[in-house]
Amino acid sequence: MNDKQLLALFGLKWNPFLPNIPVEALWSPPGMDNFIFRIENLVMDGGFALICGEPGLGKSKNLQILSHRLGRLEDVVVGVMERPQSSLSDLYREMGHLFGVNLSPANRYGGFKALRERWQEHIKSTLFRPVLLVDEAQEMVTCCLNELRLLGSADFDSRCLLTVVLSGDLRLPERFRSSALVSLGSRMRLRMMLEPYSKDVLHNYMKHALQEAGAPHLMSQTLVETLVDHASGNLRLLNTMAADLLDAGAQKELTQLDEKLFLEIFSRNPATRGHSPY
Known part of the structure; x- marks a missing residue:
């Protein structure tokens, strides 16, 4: 049949x-609407947010709901990372594709500068920070996570140029306790911890x-x-x-x-x- x-x-x-049901018909778990409301406010200031939980609790679907809701906001640009396990060079390739910047991976400083200039122009014209959504973020290598932190920081860390929502299993917050990622972990402004x-x-x-x-x-x-x-x-x-x-x-x-x-x-x-x- x-x-x-x-x-x-x-x-x-x-x-x-x-899994392939229409996004409008997806179920929102308790607390999700409040989390999305806070993310919509975070887009004004930028920063990091985290969705975390055991496998099978709906993290990816929650991120899909968030992407749909943010996409309905006028002037909000949402990029969805498709390959979180990328190397640093591939990270820049994907970021350039997501935010419409022609980058040369061989010129990493040029890519760093071009992305930040594009984001600053967007903020100046719309007052909204661009949004990056990363599913399966526990697969990201440490250098790429730290690169996102540095890419989005300006004026001696007094301004954020990007809103990043990371979604992953329980390995992700555990990694934030390591010395290499403790700076990123301390910058999580919003956390949604899913439990059975x-x-x-x-x-x-x-x-x-x-x-x-x-x-x-x-x-x-x-x-x-x-x-x-x-x-x-x-x-x-x-x-x-x-x-x-x-x-x-x-x-x-x-x-x-x-x-x-x-x-x-x-x-x-x-x-x-x-x-x-x-």
């Missing part, structure tokens, strides 16, 4: 348990996901409670189990997914197909 057939069977606008979600929060997530997809009654309430109980507070695990059930329900041409299907798919019996969430 292809995707169109699956969606038609359950009356879905999209698969709510896959409570059952109530996951219930709200499932309700939001199903309603936005156009099928609020796709799953029985008992099944939702069962999925939440076995998700360990992790959105990725919750969505993986739900997606498996959706595929199995489509194969059986069910009209609603229930806990009976859950027991069948995730049985401890090794002869039963699927995997166990236990």
Whole structure:
């Protein structure tokens, strides 16, 4: 069964348990709206912000929501780094591409100067700092993280020319405790630390996901409670189990997914197909 057939069977606008849902339909976890509001104010002054948490808690999706919200602000320029593991030369290549500056990686000082001049011109004309979003920032090499700090600092560190939002797992704040990055860590003006979600929060997530997809009654309430109980507070695990059930329900041409299907798919019996969430 292809995707169109699956969606038609359950009356879905999209698969709510896959990553490629419309950004307008993404779920915002508790505290995210307040964090975005503070980032929108940070754009006026520049500086660093951090989104951090264990794998599977929605850091990348939160960054996607932030990118979408910032992109709607007039005169705010948002660049999204696609290769955080780059060397210093490749960092300058990507920064030049993101902010429309023709750079020669061989002339690092020229690139440093050209980027700062472009940012200063933008600030002068709009009063907003350009924004750089970096997902999987724990993969960045130390010299590149420090280069971002130096690139965005002006007038003896009294002005910021750039707003940088770093998103990464728990290795990232741990690195900020090292002597090489302690200066950068001390400059984090905003921090959003994600933790495993409570059952109530996951219930709200499932309700939001199903309603936005156009099928609020796709799953029985008992099944939702069962999925939440076995998700360990992790959105990725919750969505993986739900997606498996959706595929199995489509194969059986069910009209609603229930806990009976859950027991069948995730049985401890090794002869039963699927995997166990236990």
